Amino acid sequence: MKLVSSSPEMTEAIGFNIGKMLKTGDVTALYGELGAGKTTLVKGIARAYGIENRDVTSASFTIIAGYRSDPAFYHIDLYRIETDEDLDNTGIWDCIGGDSVSVIEWAEKIEEELPEKTIKVKIKTVDINKREITIEGIYEEDWHNL
């Protein structure tokens, strides 16, 4: 499914709709260059779990931000991860799947380890405010029935 966003607000709204469709245990992988809008989309997904917008930030130091929502929500940002050792030290394997919902920025760094049914969202910068958002793993029909 391919959508076009013409503002950060619209990207956040798309994230909110994705969040509403996710089920416990789901993993969502986000792809897109620096500034594409991954964190903006995560703000919307998190809002579907009652997490406030301002509580979701870009990870300068935090690699995993966990929220005590029900189900637990994890925002994971692998930008700074360079080695398998770095990765294992984050505790990421306890934060994906299971009883939680997780969203991963720079998911290509663990592409091989992602669960088979991972929802993949690719954000492409078209121009200053325009983004092309491709979603794999969510049925277009379900989306329109939201």
Ligand SMILES: Nc1ncnc2c1ncn2[C@@H]1O[C@H](COP(=O)(O)OP(=O)(O)OP(=O)(O)O)[C@@H](O)[C@H]1O
């Ligand atoms: N349609 C749009 N959707 C999302 N962001 C947009 C859009 N138009 C402009 N922007 C701007 O692009 C920037 C996106 O930043 P954001 O932190 O969400 O990107 P990111 O992909 O998480 O970057 P990083 O790789 O650094 O984590 C924000 O400054 C936002 O205002």
Ligand SMILES: [Mg+2]
């Ligand atoms: Mg980000």
